[in-house]
Amino acid sequence: MKLKALFNKLVSLFVLFPLAAQAEWGLNLRQGATEISQKVYDLHMFTLWIMVAIGIVVFGLIFWSIFYHRKSRGVKPAKFSHSTTVEIIWTAIPIIIIIALAVPATKLLIAMHDTSGSQVTLKATGHQWKWQYDYLDEGLTLFSNLDEKSQEIRQLKSGLNPQDHENYLLDVDQPIVLPINTKVRILTTSNDVNHAWWVPDLGWKRDAIPGFTNDNWAIIEKEGTYRGQCAELCGKDHGFMPIVVKAVPMDEYKIWVAEMKAAQDAKKNTANIVLTKEELMTQGEAVYKKVCLACHQANGQGVQGVFPALAGSAVAIDPANRLGHIHRIIYGKNLMPAFGEQLSDVEIAAVTTYERNAWGNNTGDEVQAKEVSEARNK
């Protein structure tokens, strides 16, 4: 069955190749959405064509030799073994070509380093495995995780088809919004290991390193949604922490910021929400899928030797550890990140309830937001 599907796929691959070549197959660097990305593309093409030209000459001469200077044609080998003139020429020509490439590259690099005149500053902080964004001028913080649909499909042997999701692994639960035609400084740093923030349409990537703040900038010229990924190996889920940037006009951006800030404030005051056990379990499962599942796995078994199991673990079933359990989520421990800032009281309450009742951890415990709020002060 699978073989047949594979066969069909291969047939379509080769039959459709000429048709599909232009449309869907990304063959080349993207021209992107900024002046810089366009210039990077131009320099890439310029270099590429020079390389192609050198290739044609060098490979052409080699193939000429192969066809005409072969023993089977009865040629007698020449005896020459050096020629100072020729050697000087072919040392000089590469030097000239290199200079021809270095000049535009230097100009472009200087332009890329010029962060002056920026109006908005965004800080992207890499976490294992999500991005945190701070709009420094606005005091707005948000987290961006892999979207739920991709999350489900990408589980090992999930049986779900990635073809059903156009933006598979390139979508997030909370995209960021940036204004167009505005110089945005984008700072990158990390909370744990090295990451790299890369949206190809902006024309660059930059490492996110703990303790360091790198900066770069972009003026996005076209409205649209631009997608990217983490580009520095950062552990198990390196491939699953995409970046989505929505570029909109300045006034829309301002409205979005205001809405997000209101939502951020609302999240701070959830201590008094009371939910039923069922509501806690459904919300808890959703939170678990979003932020816990990557390490502790869908079945709560974790990964042996790296990420501890929650199913049957003392932290999640022992009544004496109930507060410890909540604290672990709020503050983290070693590899386990702190979620106190990212999750609201009610979200932490829900996920704690879920973890204490799922996968046979049938403690019957019900944790409400108030308890979490109090735990923050204990």
Added chain:
Amino acid sequence: MAAKTDIKKTSLVLAAITVLMFGFGYALVPLYNVFCEITGLNGNKAISVVSETESSEIAQDRWVDVQFDSNVNGDLPWRMKAKQINMKVQPGKFYEATFTVENMKNNDVVGQAIPSVSPSQASLYFKKSECFCFVNQLLKAKETKDMVVRFEVDKDLPEAVEVITLSYTFFRAKAGNS
């Protein structure tokens, strides 16, 4: 057949180079720091604490925007916030900025802050006379502390730099490193 002594000599010289290069690997650590101080590489290395001498010539018409940013690394249960989002400063003058740091946990925790200045070319011109970084800071259970940095932007700061971000990251202090 070559003399055995020649072979021995060559091998000993090469073994000595090997040992030297192993040492050189370690020598790269201080060399790298010197290199960073000269070039401003990586932002944080160049920031040495200077004594405060008010510069005589202050560029009256030049204002630089200094942004304050804070990070808490890994599993350190602290919250850190700059009291001011940004400050307009004049190169050559000293200013004071305050960060509020809060230990959210009910036990004592020791942290240590690392500063970073971006853009990196600005780090050579960002001078501090007082800082809470690079030393262990103890926060008692639930304690909140104000931490102060006094700084000056050098008047030789390149014209192109209009915004400087001073970013602190608090790390959990390494055990046995007090």
Added chain:
Amino acid sequence: MSTLAHEHDHAPSGLKRWLCSTNHKDIGTLYLIFALTMFFVGGAMAMVIRAELFEPGLQYVDPQFYNSMVTVHALVMIFGAVMPAGVGLANWMIPLMIGAPDMALPRMNNMSFWILPFGFALLLSTLFMDGGAPAGGWTMYPPLVLQTGDAFPFLIFAVHFLGISSIMGAINIIATVFNMRAPGMTLMKMPLFVWTWVITSFLLIASLPVLAGAVTMLLTDKYFGTSFFDAAGGGDPVMFQHIFWFFGHPEVYILALPAFGIISQVIPAFARKPLFGYASMVYATASIALLSFVVWAHHMFTVGMPLKGELFFMYATMLIAVPTGVKVFNWMATMWRGAMTFETPMLFAIAFVILFTIGGFSGVMLGMTPVDFQYHDTYFVVAHFHYVLLTGAVFALMSAVYYWLPKWTGYMYDEKLGKIHFWLSAISSNVLFFPQHFLGLAGMPRRIPDYNIQFADFNMISSIGGFAYGLSQLLFVYIVIKCALGGKKAKDRVWEGAKGLEWYVPSPAPHHTFETPPKLTKEMLEH
């Protein structure tokens, strides 16, 4: 012919011959067999990688194990396959090429080989540990590598052992070449293969101890409270990258220079024409080696360096294209107006020149900082270094094996099968790696186990190429075994146009050669 060799030729037999051997030919054989074994171990991991990437979605392995495969594949291929294969060839051929009876330090030679299996036992045992094998990439960047579980000390000590082995091999080669050349074999008369190995050996001695230092710092950072790379203690994770690549870039040439040497032996032999520009070849090799110590930061442009730093490393990197270009042009001119035949070694050598040059083109592109910000850590880089390492270094090693195999075994290999092996390898490796250029440009990062559907088609093609390449190498094993067991007797001078002292000893080369230094004639010194 055989007056140069000894008539009483009896090698010790049994297990002892191999365990305690101090004979350069036996140790060379051990190195080559070990390298081939590791080539298949690393290759099996590559097959796991390509199988997982065959289709989007996670079908076979979890992401952590995938990362382990990527990491261990690289370490095995670099330290287990390509480097030992080069050392094996050096062991076998350098004494024969310079008229020496053996390597200068035969007992150390034995030790430097037997450290290798031990080092790899350490490394590969981590695959069965709690928390799995190292998964932070072969570049071992902190802080990620410090999250490695029980495998961590094994990784560090394995790297130490492999480094010690290589350094011992390098010392031996230099000691041999400097002290044991036959009278009349002056430095500028030496075959280029010997020259490239001398320069490679200096690179090894200068760069591997630095890696040893860097990984030792990692070890003390993790277990002994130092803070070399830990920002929390005032250290700097980026500094590791600087130190690592100070080793890492010369390492690239440690893999490539012996390949240059091989090609400079093979092409003149089958073009029946002297090597063009011998002296400039030597100087070009030396300048590539020197330049390799001042370009390291081009591997890490995206860490955020000051403008001046980025410019310096960009210019220095682009400069490497000049001596490398000289080499390619010299090979081209060696073929020009020759009388070429196309036996398997020559086919691999020509493919090397063309495909390595393609890798060089993408290398120049990657060296340009502003565009590297796009290429960095994408499949474009993966394509680049596999072009220079697989269709580059490995193809040259294949060429060398076919070239000297009759000298080693005394029998001709099956030329027809050899050619089939070549064509299968050349075609499949291009199907494997060429589409990866497109993947990288279109935006696929490297070291990811799963990808968006827009990358699906090229990944599938690449995987098909990968499986075909992997399978084709089984044919190589068959050819080598068949040749070792028998076949057409090889002449002493196996190839009509082959130059060099090694062709003046009988085929197979007797256990002991040149026990009294040969009297060199003018023909013996041609290249």
